[in-house]
Amino acid sequence: MSSGYWFIVAAVVLIGLGGLFAAVDTAVSTVSNARVDDMVREGRGGARRLAIILDARATYVGLVVLLRVVCETAAAALIALSAAEWLGVGWGLVVAITAMTVISYVAMGVGPRTLGRQHAYTIALSMSYLLFALGILLKPVTRLLILIGNALTPGRGYRNGPFATEIELREVVDLAEARGVVAAGERRMIHSVFDLGDTSAREVMVPRPEMVWIEADKNVLQATNLATRSGHSRIPVIGENTDDVLGIVYLKDMVERTVAKRTDPTTLRVSEIMRDAEFIPDSKPLDKVLADMQLTRNHMAILVDEYGGIAGLVTIEDVLEEIVGEITDEYDTDELAPVEDLGDGSYRVSARLPVEDLGELFDVEIEEEEVETVGGLVALELGRVPLPGARVKSHGLQLVAEGGPNRKGRQRIITVLVTRVPGEGADGPDPQRHESSGGRGHSGRSGRHDRTAAREHEDESHRSTHEQTTARMNQ
Known part of the structure; x- marks a missing residue:
């Protein structure tokens, strides 16, 4: 039996190994850390090893890619030698290139990667021990190649391993909705969370002409009547004009003082029970506004424009509506004719x-x-x-x-x-x-x-x- 046959047998084995490494590459890149952590708590076999691999995911993905490339290159060389022995150098190279193109695309490309996505956790768990052992055995080679890659790759992308941009995460959410993993409303909420940092407070604020306010020298009875008529439980308190916001008066504070403590509402001034107002620039992103409100436990903030004037106000309800959307019910009126x-x-x-x-x-x-x-x-x-x-x-x-x-x-x-x-x-x-x-x-x-x-x-x-x-x- 000529050496060409043994070359073909070896090439077939290498092609199989290359396809296996391609499937492992896709599986390791697909699995979720949170899901693997759940498997560790459940005591699944191989889960602990897989968790260790995911902690250094970039290193192990690079190792698997290296092994796949070695198998693919060696198989191509063996097929080329066999074809040259049987058909001559010219036709042998043509046949070898054609065969390896088809084989690489099908047997080490589309096919294994599809299996790796469909059975990611099964493949990753079953191959975790072998992959962990190969990582220890080939660690010097892997480190050398990573150093070369870091030198040739600008930025920190290779050092930090695979990462996803906001656009890619949005696409993942859209794909999850298309497959029925998340509902349409959940997809909209996730997209709204991404948009929160791109939306400024002025875009959702109640503008100054629509603000309901009360003068500091008014009494609590007048403020209570205003709160009842307007439907607001928090009302800004102003001094000389609407640019002179002194604080915020809360309806619950007025009720507590006049009902629980039996204070005369006609003699108690709102300036005596108002709270300090929180002032923020109207250009502040909503995600930071929400974080500040959670930190200070404040549900209302006064917005200041670039000239120092009062632009409007924003409440925590306005911010949350940017995430959950407008809520309508049977009491909402239909669109009226002008x-x-x-x-x-x-x-x-x-x-x-x-x-x-x-x-x-x-x-x-x-x-x-x-x-x-x-x-x-x-x-x-x-x-x-x-x-x-x-x-x-x-x-x-x-x-x-x-x-x-x-x-x-x-x-x-x-x-x-x-x-x-x-x-x-x-x-x-x-x-x-x-x-x-x-x-x-x-x-x-x-x-x-x-x-x-x-x-x-x-x-x-x-x-x-x-x-x-x-x-x-x-x-």
């Missing part, structure tokens, strides 16, 4: 309707550079964040804020009921805007006067509510 004709000359419009569209609807000219929406117009005339029931007059129109509690229980303006004030039509004079030949004339003073009157009317409503509440408490 304009609803009530048939009696009045309209119910969305609070987000542009003021230009409101002016076209009633054929009046509304020029307010400070606001863009009907809800903003109500807030401008009122001088504070409007709550449901707030009533103002502007440009010959009467605007009544409508709304109710949202899914968090907070009062929000959803629509505004707009009617024309009798005797102040589109062609009649507008008592709030008197234009003169010299420009604005008294329009600015008149607008401020009307807004002051609206605030006084609102304060009178507050005082009436407080008196009624006090009377009930005294009975």
Whole structure:
């Protein structure tokens, strides 16, 4: 029997070993450390050895790759020698190259790697003893090759072994959903966790125009009424203006002082029981905001812009919603039409309707550079964040804020009921805007006067509510 036959036999053995090492390579790269730790606690055979291998996964993967390359190269050389002996050098090389291309792709490539992924834990456990022994036996060779690889490989990737980027982890999660391992909602939550660090606090904040606040000199009864009407359990306390946030008053603190300790709510000021406010830049990533809130056990933070002004506020609920998504239930209202004709000359419009569209609807000219929406117009005339029931007059129109509690229980303006004030039509004079030949004339003073009157009317409503509440408490 010629030497060519023995070369073929040896090549077949080497091809089989190469395929085995390819399967082991894939299996060791696939198995999870957490799953192997569970197997160790369960006492599975080979699990402890496999855990040791995974602690130095990069080294053992490099060893297996080395053995596979040695087998593949040796098999190619033996087949080339046999083919050259039988067919001559020319045709022998052609046949050897063709045969090894097919064999390497099928027997040492696609086939073993597929088996390695499908039976990763079975293969890794069964080969753990052999792989561990080879690691000890060939340790000098492995170290030498790793040193050469470190010298030729830039960065720290080879030193740290196989690693996954965020994109690869996202793809793994998508693949897990496609295979039914995780649910669609779980996949969205995992993606949201990745996005948390790329989202700034200003993107989820309650902007300053929508903040509900209370002055520091107000009493606890007024603050309690405001908390009840607005649906907020924590309210920022301001000093001279909205950029002067002094602290946060908690509804539970007010209830504790007035009910448990029987303190008179009309004499106790919110400044006496408010807590310190936490100020953070509005550019801070949400993952760091959440970490800070957990550390300080604070559920609300005031956001400061780059100029030092108050940009808005963010709560821990706002941050968590970026992970779990918006929660809707049977109490959430459906999307409303922007304009609803009530048939009696009045309209119910969305609070987000542009003021230009409101002016076209009633054929009046509304020029307010400070606001863009009907809800903003109500807030401008009122001088504070409007709550449901707030009533103002502007440009010959009467605007009544409508709304109710949202899914968090907070009062929000959803629509505004707009009617024309009798005797102040589109062609009649507008008592709030008197234009003169010299420009604005008294329009600015008149607008401020009307807004002051609206605030006084609102304060009178507050005082009436407080008196009624006090009377009930005294009975």
